[in-house]
Amino acid sequence: MNHNTGRRRYLLRVFDAVKALAFIGDLSMGQPTDHSPRTAWLAMRLAQSARLDASMQGTVCEAALLRWSGCTANAGGFAEIFGDDIAIRMAMLEGRSAAIKPLTEVGNMNTALRPLAQIHCEVSAAVSDMLGLAPATEAALRHILEAWDGSGQPRHIEGDALPLAVCVVALAGDLEVLGRTFGVNVALGLIAERADRRYPAWLVSIVTSHAASWLAELEATSAARLDMALRTPHMEFKTSAGLIADVIDLKLPWMTGFSRTVAATAAGAFARLSSDKAAQAHVYHAGLIHGIGRAAVPNEVWEMTTSLPESAWEQVRLVPYWTSRAGQWPGPLGEAATLASFAYERLDGSGYFRGARDQALSLEARVLAAAVAWAAMRSPRPWRAPLSAEAAARELRDEVARGRLCAEAVDALISNGTRIARSPPLCSPEDSPLSPREMDVLRAVSRGATNKGAARELKLSPSTVGTHLESVYRKLGCTTRAAATLKASAMGLL
Known part of the structure; x- marks a missing residue:
């Protein structure tokens, strides 16, 4: 193609x-x-x-x-x-x-x-x-x-x-x-x-x-x-929905690139189950914007490292509700938002916000739910380290055994190996304005690391990290980590 x-x-x-x-x-x-x-x-x-x-x-x-x-x-x-x-x-x-x-x-x-x-x-x-x-x-x-x-x-x-x-x-x-x-x-x-x-x-x-x-x-x-x-x-011109995903993910540094990962994972899994190109695009867009309602929940809730109190859970359960509100828009993005609002539903009715179950969940919705779960397990969170590919695959299969996730969707998701899917970059490494070391530094700080933290992670001095960041900002035409993260994400560098 x-x-x-x-x-x-x-x-x-x-x-x-x-x-x-x-x-x-x-x-x-x-x-x-x-x-x-x-x-x-x-x-x-x-x-x-x-x-x-x-x-x-x-x-x-x-x-x-x-x-x-x-x-x-x-x-x-x-x-x-x-x-x-x-x-x-x-x-x-x-x-x-x-x-x-x-x-x-x-x-x-x-x-x-x-x-x-x-x-x-x-x-x-x-x-x-x-x-x-x-x-x-x-x-x-x-x-x-x-x-x-x-x-x-x-x-x-x-x-x-x-x-x-x-x-x-x-x-x-x-x-x-x-x-x-x-x-x-x-x-x-x-x-x-x-x-x-x-x-x-x-x-x-x-x-x-x-x-x-x-x-x-x-x-x-x-x-x-x-x-x-x-x-x-x-x-009236055309653009990519990827920018929406990147703006959503800026809310939490540890979410950098998460929505794009969900979209690529879900679209890839769905393509193994259906040759319907329009449906594949639908699933991809839904993956990009599935977290649109996350903006309605304060950061202090997302950053909790202990079990959420019921009051916080009530806010989290409303995330897909707010996403569903975007489903009122006419056109493909509204349709994608409706699908995206099913991202946290489960086959046994234990999901949220609708508590939908069984036949109420389309194949697209089942694939999306599995993709969101997979990407979350494989990503770091304030309360835990990322699961290994093997551990995440076992967890997904356990969810299937409990009747919560669709076996067909999970099989399609992990049948292509256990690597994390990424959206194709808009520029090749050779065409990137950033050097490999600059990209390493930006990846670290875009996910919330301080200069000292990035220095420890990359085995560099804090002053060297600072020098690399200054170069990143100059090359990307910005002065803040958030803007650099946004621009680099859109280029597929993160």
């Missing part, structure tokens, strides 16, 4: 990928899953009323949809400082007093937030670039957490030096969140307090005149009409 033909089968519209990334971002921020699309619609209305040109209207739309796409990348940092990374971001976004106490306990808030903002902005900008969106969108996302008066992060850019799109998106986002949370009148009062601080006063005056009618019109707009309004020309 021609490899280009095979790759085309796995492509989807940029718009579908952007919707998925917006969905993940909204879950990460503790917001309703239509928050970013609604913000994008309001941003376009504001841009139109401000008589900004069509290009700027497209920029604010794309930036609003992707402004939280860096949230998974700094979730670990938020969790380390504040505990619940989702709750604190939700409180900050909604301007609730609950956000004030944890922030004041941090000490120097600017110092604490600056590296997190740098990660967020750099990853968001990289996402835009990798999707092929306009340079103006990338520029807006690179500064998306800045403010008109220079009080934002990470570079304190102010006034006319700040892309106007950033201010339009910030104002539209505040109107969406505050209007939904407190009502339009209270929202406008809070927005007025932020005039000439977060955004210029002349934009606030436009919102004050139109907010009530805009919000009413938005409430009457169907999801299908909203999608039509948000599809910019740049979002």
Whole structure:
């Protein structure tokens, strides 16, 4: 088969990928899953009323949809400082007093937030670039957490030096969140307090005149009409769903590459059972996005090294539920999300979230469940080391004997040997911009190792690791580990 033909089968519209990334971002921020699309619609209305040109209207739309796409990348940092990374971001976004106490306990808030903002902005900008969106969108996302008066992060850019799109998106986002949370009148009062601080006063005056009618019109707009309004020309091109998987996995360093491994493993196993190419692509996409609902669970739950309390288990069981919500989208990605939501079901009904069993689970769902279990067993976790190939194979067969996993799926999965499947790289080792040693260093730090930890693992000095990392950042055009991980993952180097 021609490899280009095979790759085309796995492509989807940029718009579908952007919707998925917006969905993940909204879950990460503790917001309703239509928050970013609604913000994008309001941003376009504001841009139109401000008589900004069509290009700027497209920029604010794309930036609003992707402004939280860096949230998974700094979730670990938020969790380390504040505990619940989702709750604190939700409180900050909604301007609730609950956000004030944890922030004041941090000490120097600017110092604490600056590296997190740098990660967020750099990853968001990289996402835009990798999707092929306009340079103006990338520029807006690179500064998306800045403010008109220079009080934002990470570079304190102010006034006319700040892309106007950033201010339009910030104002539209505040109107969406505050209007939904407190009502339009209270929202406008809070927005007025932020005039000439977060955004210029002349934009606030436009919102004050139109907010009530805009919000009413938005409430009457169907999801299908909203999608039509948000599809910019740049979002009609094609892209790989792999970027969605990489953004999902950025939430937890020890998950780097996990979703791509699941996808390659599941698609390979399914191909041994069926020659249906469309179904194979369906399984592959489902593997890539099976963890989309993971963004809704705080990192402190995922990092627990002891048995999960029931309250934490309740959150974990909802991961496939949130994935199923994405199944409402039209098109192949929505269909893949529906299949992906069965990733943790079991034949005997002991899985979650539906408790589906037996004939309710298609062959595709059975293969996907086995692939997720296999990849998890073969991967390190905070509470255990990875299982050997032989031990994982025995565990899978034990699951079959207990009536939980499908024998046919498990046989297909391990019949090709016991190695971990990987997605084919986009560039050969000879074409890689990174040297073999640089890739070793990046692999180590992308999975959560400190410079000292990577030095011990690779038998190098910490200063040598630092030198290699600086070279990696320079070659990949970034300054953070998260952005380097994202770019290298997309190239198939991790």
